[in-house]
Amino acid sequence: MPLAKVSMSVPVVVNAEACIAGKGCTVCVDVCPLDVLAIDEALGAAYMKYDECWYCLPCEADCPTNAITVNIPYLLR
Amino acid sequence: MTHTTTDSTILETDILVIGGGTAGPMAAVKAKQKNPNLRVTVLEKANVKRSGAISMGMDGLNNAVIPGHATPEQYVKEITIANDGIVNQKTVMAYAQRSFDMINLLDEWGVKFEKDETGDYNVKKVHHMGTYVLPMPEGHHMKKILYRQLRRHRVQVVNRYMATRLYTDRDGRIAGASLLNPRTAEVATIKAKAVILCTGAAGRLGLPSSGYLFGTYENPTNAGDGYSMAYHAGAELSGIECYQINPLIKDYNGPACAYVTGPMGGYTANAHGNRFIECDYWSGQMMLEFYRELEGGKGPVFLKLDHLAEETVREIETILHSNERPSRGRFHQRRNTNYREKMVEMHISEIGLCSGHSASGVWIDEKARTTVPGLYAAGDLGSVPHNYMLGAFVYGAIAGEDASDYCAGAGFGEISSEDIRTEQRRILAPLHKSDGISPFQMEYKIRRMVNDYLQPPKVPKKMEIGLERFKEIREDLPLLYAQDPHELMRANELQFILDCAEMAAHASLYRKESRWGLYHYRVDYPETNNDEWFCHVQTIKGAEGDPECFKREVEPYIVELDDEEKDAYRKLRVASTN
Numbered sequence: 001m002p003l004a005k006v007s008m009s010v011p012v013v014v015n016a017e018a019c020i021a022g023k024g025c026t027v028c029v030d031v032c033p034l035d036v037l038a039i040d041e042a043l044g045a046a047y048m049k050y051d052e053c054w055y056c057l058p059c060e061a062d063c064p065t066n067a068i069t070v071n072i073p074y075l076l077r
Numbered sequence: 078m079t080h081t082t083t084d085s086t087i088l089e090t091d092i093l094v095i096g097g098g099t100a101g102p103m104a105a106v107k108a109k110q111k112n113p114n115l116r117v118t119v120l121e122k123a124n125v126k127r128s129g130a131i132s133m134g135m136d137g138l139n140n141a142v143i144p145g146h147a148t149p150e151q152y153v154k155e156i157t158i159a160n161d162g163i164v165n166q167k168t169v170m171a172y173a174q175r176s177f178d179m180i181n182l183l184d185e186w187g188v189k190f191e192k193d194e195t196g197d198y199n200v201k202k203v204h205h206m207g208t209y210v211l212p213m214p215e216g217h218h219m220k221k222i223l224y225r226q227l228r229r230h231r232v233q234v235v236n237r238y239m240a241t242r243l244y245t246d247r248d249g250r251i252a253g254a255s256l257l258n259p260r261t262a263e264v265a266t267i268k269a270k271a272v273i274l275c276t277g278a279a280g281r282l283g284l285p286s287s288g289y290l291f292g293t294y295e296n297p298t299n300a301g302d303g304y305s306m307a308y309h310a311g312a313e314l315s316g317i318e319c320y321q322i323n324p325l326i327k328d329y330n331g332p333a334c335a336y337v338t339g340p341m342g343g344y345t346a347n348a349h350g351n352r353f354i355e356c357d358y359w360s361g362q363m364m365l366e367f368y369r370e371l372e373g374g375k376g377p378v379f380l381k382l383d384h385l386a387e388e389t390v391r392e393i394e395t396i397l398h399s400n401e402r403p404s405r406g407r408f409h410q411r412r413n414t415n416y417r418e419k420m421v422e423m424h425i426s427e428i429g430l431c432s433g434h435s436a437s438g439v440w441i442d443e444k445a446r447t448t449v450p451g452l453y454a455a456g457d458l459g460s461v462p463h464n465y466m467l468g469a470f471v472y473g474a475i476a477g478e479d480a481s482d483y484c485a486g487a488g489f490g491e492i493s494s495e496d497i498r499t500e501q502r503r504i505l506a507p508l509h510k511s512d513g514i515s516p517f518q519m520e521y522k523i524r525r526m527v528n529d530y531l532q533p534p535k536v537p538k539k540m541e542i543g544l545e546r547f548k549e550i551r552e553d554l555p556l557l558y559a560q561d562p563h564e565l566m567r568a569n570e571l572q573f574i575l576d577c578a579e580m581a582a583h584a585s586l587y588r589k590e591s592r593w594g595l596y597h598y599r600v601d602y603p604e605t606n607n608d609e610w611f612c613h614v615q616t617i618k619g620a621e622g623d624p625e626c627f628k629r630e631v632e633p634y635i636v637e638l639d640d641e642e643k644d645a646y647r648k649l650r651v652a653s654t655n
C-alpha cells in the first residue's frame with residue numbers, strides 16, 4: 001500500500017534564533033506529554049515533528065529563552 | 078523500515094506504578110512512606126514533570142469534604158444520587174473520610190488553596206445539595222509539588238516508557254508488565270509483586286467535532302491504556318456504558334468551568350441568555366438537559382459572564398487563562414470573544430471513559446483492589462464515581478499503602494518466556510514493514526465510527542453496526558505500518574482505543590434501560606428500570622476473546638437516602654424553560 005506525503009501547518013512555532021537546543025537544551029522535548037517535539041541537529045533548534053498537539057503549553061511555559069509560541073491548531077481556531 | 082528485536086531482559090521492582098500523573102505519584106510516595114525498603118517504580122509514558130490530566134495544574138477541588146461545610150455521610154449521599162443510585166458506597170465513603178486529611182497534606186506540601194481572612198478554607202457551593210468546591214487560584218504548581226515529593230521519597234521514575242500489556246502468572250495473579258520505549262522502540266519486561274494502574278481516562282475514544290484527533294477534553298496521552306490492560310489481564314471493568322461527556326467551550330477543549338465561574342455569578346444559558354438548568358454541577362442528568370437545549374430551538378448553549386462586574390471578569394480571566402487549560406485565552410482572542418461583551422458558545426465533548434467524572438472504570442473496592450490479585454487501579458481509571466483530582470490523590474494513597482502491605486506476603490509471579498515473545502512480536506509488528514496503513518488513518522477511522530455509532534442517544538442497531546466496523550478494523554491490524562518508534566506508540570495506543578470502543582458498545586447494548594441522563598440514554602428503553610437494572614454492569618474478557626457483560630449487585634447502602642433527596646438530580650430543569 002503506497003503512502004502519500006501530506007503537509008500540515010503545525011501549532012508550535014519555535015524562534016530558531018532564541019532557541020538554545022544547539023547548546024544542549026531539550027526542555028521542551030522533555031516536557032511535552034505527547035512527545036511531538038524534536039531537535040533539528042543541523043539547525044540547532046527545536047521543532048514540532050508531529051501534528052499531535054494538546055496546546056497544553058508546558059513547552060512554552062518551561063522554555064528558558066521564551067523561544068516557543070503555541071498557537072491553537074488551525075482546525076479549531 | 079526499522080529493525081528492532083525482542084528482548085528477554087527482565088527488570089524487577091516490588092511495586093510498579095503505571096502512570097505518573099495525579100494518582101500515580103501519590104501512590105508511589107505513600108507506598109514508600111509505608112515501607113521505605115520497598116522498591117517502588119513509577120513508569121510514565123511522558124515525563125512526570127508535566128504529565129497527565131493536571132500537566133498545567135488545576136484551578137480547584139470539586140469534591141472537598143471539609144468539616145463545617147460537609148460531612149462524609151452527606152457527600153456519600155450526594156454522589157449516590159448524582160450517580161443514580163449505582164454506587165458501592167463503601168468506596169465513596171473511603172474517599173470522603175480521607176478527603177480532609179489529603180487537603181491538609183497537600184496544603185503542607187505547598188499547594189495553595191483559597192482561604193478566608195481567618196485562614197480557613199474558602200469553600201464554595203456548586204453541587205446540587207452540599208458545599209464542596211475549594212478554589213486553588215495558584216494551582217498551576219501542582220506537578221512541581223508532586224515531583225519534589227517523588228524525589229524526596231526516592232521513588233524510581235522511568236520516563237518515556239509505555240506499558241502495553243500486563244503479565245499474570247498461571248494462577249491469574251499479577252506478575253509484571255511489558256514495556257515499550259516510544260523513542261527507540263526498545264522493548265522490555267518488568268516483574269512486580271504488585272501493579273498500580275494510574276493511566277487516567279480513555280480520552281481518545283470519541284472524535285472531537287473539530288476532527289482534530291488530539292483536541293480532546295482529556296489529555297490525549299491517555300488513550301485508554303489502563304482499561305485495555307486491565308481487561309486483557311482478566312480484571313472486571315464496571316459502568317463502561319456510563320460514558321464521560323462534558324460541557325465544553327465550542328471547538329476548544331477546556332471546560333466551561335462552572336466551578337470557577339458559578340460561585341462568581343456566571344452560568345450556563347440558552348441563546349436567549351436564560352438559565353435552563355438549576356445547577357451547573359456535571360452529572361449525566363445535567364448533560365441531558367444541556368443536550369436538549371443544544372439541539373432545541375433555543376440552542377445552542379452559552380456560558381454567560383457578560384453581566385458580571387469588570388473586576389469579577391478580570392478575576393475569572395486570571396484563573397481560567399493560567400490554570401488547567403491556559404491556552405483558552407488565545408483561543409477566545411482569535412474568535413474575538415470577550416467575556417464582557419458576549420456569551421461564550423458551548424458544546425458537548427466527544428465521549429470517553431472516566432470514573433473521575435462519570436462512573437466508567439476498572440472495578441475496585443475500598444482498598445483500590447481490582448479483581449486480579451496484586452493489581453490495583455486509582456484515579457480516573459478506578460471505578461469510584463465522580464472522584465476527580467482529590468479522589469485520585471486519596472485512592473492513589475489507598476492503593477500505595479495497601480500494595481505495600483500486600484508485598485510483605487507476596488513473592489514474584491512467574492512470567493512465561495513464550496508470553497513475552499508473543500507480546501513483543503505483537504507490539505513491534507507495525508515497524509517490521511515497508512508500507513501499510515498509518516496509525517493516524519486507523520485511529521481516525523475507529524474514532525469516527527465511535528461518533529457515528531456509539532454516541533448517545535444510543536440506538537441498539539447502531540451499536541451492532543459499530544461492532545461490525547470495529548471487527549473489520551481489527552482484521553486490518555496486520556496492515557498497520559509505523560514509520561518510526563513514535564508512530565509505533567500510536568499504533569499500540571489505537572489498539573487500546575479499539576478495545577475500549579468494543580467494550581463501550583457491548584456494555585451499552587447490555588443495559589436495557591436509560592440511566593445517568595445522557596451518559597446512557599437508550600432511545601429504545603427511555604425509562605430507568607430499577608426492578609431489573611438497579612445493578613452494576615461489569616465487563617470482562619470472555620472465553621472467546623470478546624467482551625462479555627454481567628450484572629453485579631449493588632452492595633447494601635451504608636448511608637440511607639431520604640425519599641425526597643432521591644430525585645434531586647432529576648429536577649434540574651428550570652421550570653419556566655420546559
